Each structure stands twice: as C-alpha cells, then as structure tokens.
Amino acid sequence: MANISASQVNELRQKTGVGMMDCKKALVACDGDMEGAIEHLRKTGMAKAEKKAGRSATQGIFVSLVKGNVGTIIELLCETDFVAKTDAFKAFGAGVAEKVINEFADNGDISEKLATTMQNELKELIAKIGENMHLRRAVRWVSNGKIGSYLHTGVAYGVMVDVEGECDDELLSSICMHVTAFSPRYIVPADVPADIVAKEREIAAAQLAGKPANMIENIVNGKINKWYSEVCLTKQPWINDQKTSLEKVAPKLTVKRMVRWQVGEEI
Missing domain, CATH: 3.30.479.20 (Elongation factor Ts, dimerisation domain)
Structure with missing residues (x-):
C-alpha cells in the first residue's frame, strides 16, 4: 500500500472539494495515483456532490x-x-x-x-x-x-x-x-420564560403612565392574560370555535x- 502524505490529501481536496478522509481513502484505493483518485471520486459521485455543497438550498x-x-x-x-x-x-x-x-x-x-x-x-x-x-x-x-x-x-x-x-x-x-394556522410560540403560560413575561409586563405598565397605582396592577394582569391568548396554544381562540380554547375543549388533555x-x- 502506498504511503499517502498529507500534502497529497490536501492537493486532492483542493482539486475536488471532497473531505479529507474521503480524499485519503480514494488515494489509498488508487495506490497514490492522483488522477485515478479524482476519477474514483467522480465515479462515486462525491466530487460532484461536494462541488454543489456551497449552493443555496432553500x-x-x-x-x-x-x-x-x-x-x-x-x-x-x-x-x-x-x-x-x-x-x-x-x-x-x-x-x-x-x-x-x-x-x-x-x-x-x-x-x-x-x-x-x-x-x-x-x-x-x-x-x-x-x-x-x-x-x-x-x-x-x-x-x-x-x-x-x-x-x-x-x-x-x-x-x-x-x-x-x-x-x-x-x-x-x-x-x-x-x-x-395560529403558530403558537408556547404551549401553556408556564412555558413562557420569566424574562419575557417581565418584559411584557414592563411594556404594559409603561402604556398606563398617569393612571392610579392601585389600578395599574389589575390592568397589567389583564393585558398579560390577553397576550397569553395570542401566544399560548391552550389559550388561543380554538380553530373550530373562536369563542372557546383548547384548554376548555379538552380539559383532560396535555400537549x-x-x-x-x-x-x-x-x-
């Protein structure tokens, strides 16, 4: 078996775009022959596949x-x-x-x-x-x-x-x-990270500037509950009846x- 050097492997990689290990295997299989290794990689489809790897796939x-x-x-x-x-x-x-x-x-x-x-x-x-x-x-x-x-x-x-x-x-x-259809971000309110809830509460409170302090807490809680009905699966208006929700339709179900x-x- 030919002694395959790192420089040979790198040269084959530069010529084909194929990974180092596959290049070494190809050179070993072809007893160190560079052109034979290139042909080997082409026959197996590796060279063709690797050259396409940078193209956008969306x-x-x-x-x-x-x-x-x-x-x-x-x-x-x-x-x-x-x-x-x-x-x-x-x-x-x-x-x-x-x-x-x-x-x-x-x-x-x-x-x-x-x-x-x-x-x-x-x-x-x-x-x-x-x-x-x-x-x-x-x-x-x-x-x-x-x-x-x-x-x-x-x-x-x-x-x-x-x-x-x-x-x-x-x-x-x-x-x-x-x-x-409704793309819920969370399943239930308990799944929402605390920092996100805190930010929503902060935003809601800022919208109430000037209102009496004893009113703000209740209003903020109401706004957060409304927000939960927008982002949580169990609280969103149900797809088959907008007047209810999944937690009401199926109280003995857990997602x-x-x-x-x-x-x-x-x-």
Whole structure:
C-alpha cells in the first residue's frame, strides 16, 4: 500500500472539494495515483456532490411518519421547487423516515445524527439529480400518549405534536391544524420564560403612565392574560370555535411538545 502524505490529501481536496478522509481513502484505493483518485471520486459521485455543497438550498419538503407511539418529522432541502416535487426526492425522504422510525432509538432532536448517518446516501442522490441537498432538521419522539402530524402543501409547513390524556384522532388532527394556522410560540403560560413575561409586563405598565397605582396592577394582569391568548396554544381562540380554547375543549388533555416548521425558514 502506498504511503499517502498529507500534502497529497490536501492537493486532492483542493482539486475536488471532497473531505479529507474521503480524499485519503480514494488515494489509498488508487495506490497514490492522483488522477485515478479524482476519477474514483467522480465515479462515486462525491466530487460532484461536494462541488454543489456551497449552493443555496432553500426549497424542499417535510416528511413525517408515525407508527404507534413513535413519530418523526424531517426537513429535506434542495435548490428548486421542481426537484422538491420529483418522485425520487420524495422517495428518498420517505425512506429516511422509515429508517428513523425503525432503526433509531432516540427521543428528541436527531438533526445532526441523521445528517451524519445519511451523508453517503444523500451524496448519491445529489450526484443523480444534480442539485445541492441536505437534511436540515429532524426529530424523533417516543410518546407516552399519542403523536399527530400534519404537512401543509403550497407554502410548506410541517407540524408534529405529542399529547397525553383524553384525545381521539379527530381532536389530534384539529390540534395539528390549529398549530399550523395560529403558530403558537408556547404551549401553556408556564412555558413562557420569566424574562419575557417581565418584559411584557414592563411594556404594559409603561402604556398606563398617569393612571392610579392601585389600578395599574389589575390592568397589567389583564393585558398579560390577553397576550397569553395570542401566544399560548391552550389559550388561543380554538380553530373550530373562536369563542372557546383548547384548554376548555379538552380539559383532560396535555400537549407535551410541538414543532411547527416552514421549509427553508431563517436560512
């Protein structure tokens, strides 16, 4: 086996844009031959994939899968809406979701782990389709109750919720729709960080300058309760009846966690 130097690895990296470890493996496989290593990387699709890695990928899809009390939602990005709609892109996403449900054991954020696990398969897809792609976000939840998800087309939103208590499938579906439509920042008031509540109280009090001190506290409390009805899932006007709320519709239900993502947001 040829003795591969660091300078050879760096040279191959500069010529192909491929990571150091893959460059070294290619040189070892080709007994140190630089041109052979370049051809090797091209044949495996790595060089082509790495060259595309700097291109902006803000389009894409969400894939979600729920089996029993285990659920996952994954954001898969590409460069164009055209590719996002192709069968090959969707099939890859579906396969990733199956792998997450069946082979992972995590209960939480798996974004980094999934990207690392699937990097070779993703490079093959990049080489086949010809666009930069990446697995941006993913969670895998194991619920003590039930998991529901909703994928919105048009403007692509992905929602998943984890609930415990009394909740049939129809209510679970409505909660997912509500989260999509009303974009709650928190589930219940207790979830709101204390510093954010303090800032809201400060703002509310400043608007009451000149009023008697004994009135200000009650008015501020009223304003904070009104604000909770805007930002907290359980207190927002309910999607199926604006005159009520989820906490009133389902008092024996607890929403444990939720995600609401939009494809490519904040990129």
